[in-house]
Amino acid sequence: MLLVKHISVHYGKLQALKDVTLLIKPHEIVSLIGANGAGKTTLLRAIVGLENLSKGDILLDDKPIRSTSFEQVPTHRMIEKGVGLVPEGRGIFSDMTVVENIDMGAYSLRDQYKIHQQKKKMFDRFPILFERREQKAGSLSGGEQQMLAIARTLMASPRLLLLDEPGLGLAPIMVKQVMDIISEINKEDGVMILLVEQNTHIALRHSHRGYVMENGKIVLSDESSALLTDPEIKKAYLGG
Amino acid sequence: MLQHLLNGFTVGSIYALVALGYTLVYGVLKFINFAHGDVLMIGTYIALIVFNFLRTFIEPSIAFIIAILAGMASSALLAVLIERVAYRPLRHAPRLAPLLSAIGLSVILSNTAALIFGTKSQRFEMPFNNTPIHWGNLVVTPYQGLILLTSLTMMVLLHFFIKMTRTGKAMRAVSEKPMVAQLMGIDTDRIIRFTFILGSALGAVAGILVSLDYKVYPTLGSLIGLKAFIAAVIGGIGNISGAMLGGILLGVLETYGVAVLGIPVGYKDSVAFVLLIIILLWRPSGILGSNKREKI
Ligand SMILES: Nc1ncnc2c1ncn2[C@@H]1O[C@H](COP(=O)(O)OP(=O)(O)O)[C@@H](O)[C@H]1O
Ligand SMILES: [Mg+2]
Numbered sequence: 001m002l003l004v005k006h007i008s009v010h011y012g013k014l015q016a017l018k019d020v021t022l023l024i025k026p027h028e029i030v031s032l033i034g035a036n037g038a039g040k041t042t043l044l045r046a047i048v049g050l051e052n053l054s055k056g057d058i059l060l061d062d063k064p065i066r067s068t069s070f071e072q073v074p075t076h077r078m079i080e081k082g083v084g085l086v087p088e089g090r091g092i093f094s095d096m097t098v099v100e101n102i103d104m105g106a107y108s109l110r111d112q113y114k115i116h117q118q119k120k121k122m123f124d125r126f127p128i129l130f131e132r133r134e135q136k137a138g139s140l141s142g143g144e145q146q147m148l149a150i151a152r153t154l155m156a157s158p159r160l161l162l163l164d165e166p167g168l169g170l171a172p173i174m175v176k177q178v179m180d181i182i183s184e185i186n187k188e189d190g191v192m193i194l195l196v197e198q199n200t201h202i203a204l205r206h207s208h209r210g211y212v213m214e215n216g217k218i219v220l221s222d223e224s225s226a227l228l229t230d231p232e233i234k235k236a237y238l239g240g
Numbered sequence: 241m242l243q244h245l246l247n248g249f250t251v252g253s254i255y256a257l258v259a260l261g262y263t264l265v266y267g268v269l270k271f272i273n274f275a276h277g278d279v280l281m282i283g284t285y286i287a288l289i290v291f292n293f294l295r296t297f298i299e300p301s302i303a304f305i306i307a308i309l310a311g312m313a314s315s316a317l318l319a320v321l322i323e324r325v326a327y328r329p330l331r332h333a334p335r336l337a338p339l340l341s342a343i344g345l346s347v348i349l350s351n352t353a354a355l356i357f358g359t360k361s362q363r364f365e366m367p368f369n370n371t372p373i374h375w376g377n378l379v380v381t382p383y384q385g386l387i388l389l390t391s392l393t394m395m396v397l398l399h400f401f402i403k404m405t406r407t408g409k410a411m412r413a414v415s416e417k418p419m420v421a422q423l424m425g426i427d428t429d430r431i432i433r434f435t436f437i438l439g440s441a442l443g444a445v446a447g448i449l450v451s452l453d454y455k456v457y458p459t460l461g462s463l464i465g466l467k468a469f470i471a472a473v474i475g476g477i478g479n480i481s482g483a484m485l486g487g488i489l490l491g492v493l494e495t496y497g498v499a500v501l502g503i504p505v506g507y508k509d510s511v512a513f514v515l516l517i518i519i520l521l522w523r524p525s526g527i528l529g530s531n532k533r534e535k536i
Binding site for chain 2: 048050074075076077078079080084085087091092093094095096100103104105107108152153156
């Protein structure tokens with residue numbers, strides 16, 4: 001369970017997050033929607049400690065991981081704690097091969113047998129990555145790079161997966177493939193997912209609940225099915 | 241002709257070892273560690289002291305190996321210290337700040353060395369034989385052989401280390417995308433510290449090897465450091481094979497410049513600058529450098 005409690009984040013004088021509260025329960029896919037510049041990426045960065053909070057705290061399974069008062073869990077420890085972020089723009093290591101990228105995802109694991117098993121699991125789930133394992137990751141297509149970014153993060157078996165616009169720049173058919181994989185990961189492994197997407201329709205269709213963010217504030221949250229039929233949402237985010 | 245190539249290769253492999261120190265640190269921090277030459281000079285002095293002390297008790301070759309290890313260790317220790325107190329606090333400062341910090345440290349280190357060790361140059365009192373060996377037309381001194389063997393071995397080992405090991409891959413990850421590296425669980429501070437250790441230990445070896453033929457003096461680091469820096473830029477700063485290539489290219493061309501083109505020995509050092517200008521006009525990011533332009 002992830003609980004974000006009344007957090008604020010500032011970039012200098014600009015307040016990017018204003019008193020944001022958000023909850024992800026076990027086995028849930030939660031989508032976070034909102035226009036460009038609303039503060040979605042900032043929230044994900046704050047969860048993994050890439051931005052500092054100016055107010056509030058964040059708890060993972062009832063244990064505080066961030067606040068303004070105590071020693072924070074450093075970003076490089078978050079994956080050990082079970083929180084993986086697939087960053088905006090995928091963040092693959094383009095000078096490294098596909099399999100080396102996967103190896104980096106296993107950096108926090110020490111058990112060679114476990115690494116081997118995880119690798120096998122990933123290559124079974126993403127056969128295209130197995131085919132391209134010795135290629136430079138930079139030579140993959142956008143969709144393949146997104147698969148790689150997800151597979152790499154899954155290597156460490158996170159309990160919570162944060163995805164920042166996984167569909168960005170992909171052809172519609174690839175977006176659908178990526179979304180199906182996300183649902184599958186959630187169903188089979190029970191991984192909690194926080195899905196940030198600008199493609200509101202697709203995000204709501206693939207999630208249980210959704211939060212709507214505007215100018216750094218959560219303005220609405222509900223079951224995804226309810227948000228899909230909400231007249232306000234329809235007007236603002238679903239093109240009528 | 242072959243003789244000049246061999247001589248050039250020998251000098252070049254020294255440049256390459258030092259150039260690796262610049263390029264490795266540039267890779268993970270995108271910053272030129274201008275104190276690198278002086279850090280290796282201190283390591284060389286420590287090795288000299290350890291060697292001259294030990295050789296009265298034990299077999300000189302064993303004393304020399306211990307001296308090299310001591311030199312590597314002290315350079316590494318010094319580099320870690322410098323990184324912690326002079327660079328890390330400036331990591332988020334404007335890029336000029338750590339650069340100035342490095343230049344300042346370079347001055348402090350060479351002056352401190354002059355104060356402690358004196359400005360008079362000293363030499364490794366090598367009791368072993370350096371009579372040249374003749375191989376057909378080729379003349380090889382045992383020192384040359386030692387330099388070539390050691391530096392090439394180190395470069396091959398480094399290559400496989402970076403390519404194959406967990407830490408080597410983490411270094412590449414940090415150098416490409418430090419933020420993502422953290423998300424993978426990589427402690428970037430640890431990798432940066434390790435990179436300083438690796439680079440300065442290689443530098444100390446180069447400093448000791450070059451002192452076999454020349455001598456040890458407080459500004460030893462500045463000259464070899466400058467040449468190696470140029471070599472790293474020629475090859476493409478941040479690129480490991482580039483540093484090796486740039487170093488060897490520079491060594492060979494310098495030697496040819498004097499021996500074949502008849503450049504007066506006094507102007508030998510200008511070969512490096514001319515080469516630098518030509519290469520940068522032709523390829524602004526070095527021979528093997530990426531096409532992205534990086535500001536220093
Ligand atoms: N590193 C930064 N420095 C200053 N302002 C930033 C930075 N990153 C984002 N912002 C600002 O914070 C706000 C939220 O940005 P972001 O979280 O990236 O939004 P989203 O991901 O929803 O598009 C925007 O106004 C953006 O301009
Ligand atoms: Mg964003």
